[in-house]
Amino acid sequence: MGRYRELVLRGGLILVLLALGACASLFGQRDPLRINLVGLEPAAGQGMEARFTVKLRVQNPNDQVIDYNGIALDLSVNGQPLASGVSDASGQVPRFGEKVISVPVSISAFSAIRQAWGLSGGPPRQGMPYEISGKLAGGLFGTVRFNDKGVLNWPEPVARP
Template identity: 65%
Template sequence: MFLSAYRSCSRLLIGALLLVGLAACSTLGQRDPLRIAVAGIEPLPGQGLEMRFNVKLRVQNPNDTAIDYNGLALDMDINGQPLASGVSSQSGSVPRYGETVLTVPVTVSAFSAVRQFWGFAEHTPTKSVPYTIHGKLAGGLLGTVRFKDKGELTLPESTGAGTW
């Protein structure tokens, strides 16, 4: 009899824990995506054949809760090809219904630069080039927020004085 009551209580407790867990999970992921824009690019000293830049990202949080982060990863593609990547161990918070500017050092390898050069040489030059940035703000076990942005870079007009 005691064993039967124990099983009933344990089943009731397990059921209650599952319901609480499902309720908690349903509140996760109901966030609007972050809005990301490249706010600036500054050159950094490189080594060997690589190029380095500080990419400044304007991060807007359209949600009613702040997003805390303790790391950042970023990848940039141009014309559908990888160009640069970088990581930063900075930490902070993007306030609720607020914005902040994050700086990420990125590296362009010599191979990526050559691949982009050949891609431009093979195709008819246009006035703009598509780009994609994607990455994540690391925030622990369940707090990581991924982001993605697409756009077009407008190339400067040639003055006719020479090319590349």
């Protein structure tokens, strides 16, 4: 009876290892999404908060469609948190395709004051660094995290004749 039990345990172990291998191939490595900030539009706010709609261009360089059913993001400027937002929007980013997703964000009065204080040293600086981080929710194994960094350049003032 001991030999039978050992055979069943080894067979079970082999089945578990095969199942884990199948799961790994099912949820294989994906290339990271490419996220670009493409718009920032004012929205109605309440009290001392400012509201904006952030527009993100999400590019999927993978051979699989990315399904999502929610998005969360944080926006930092000059290394300081500025805005955060969530949306229960759902949809798909096609394989080797792209989609623009809108997310409402809030800027607290404290965050706005902190940013203004940082800029109070003179005229607006060119090249203010920003960072966006967040996630596209897609269920237990489908959540995709993203991060994008860039520089905000203000338009040059128009010279008056």
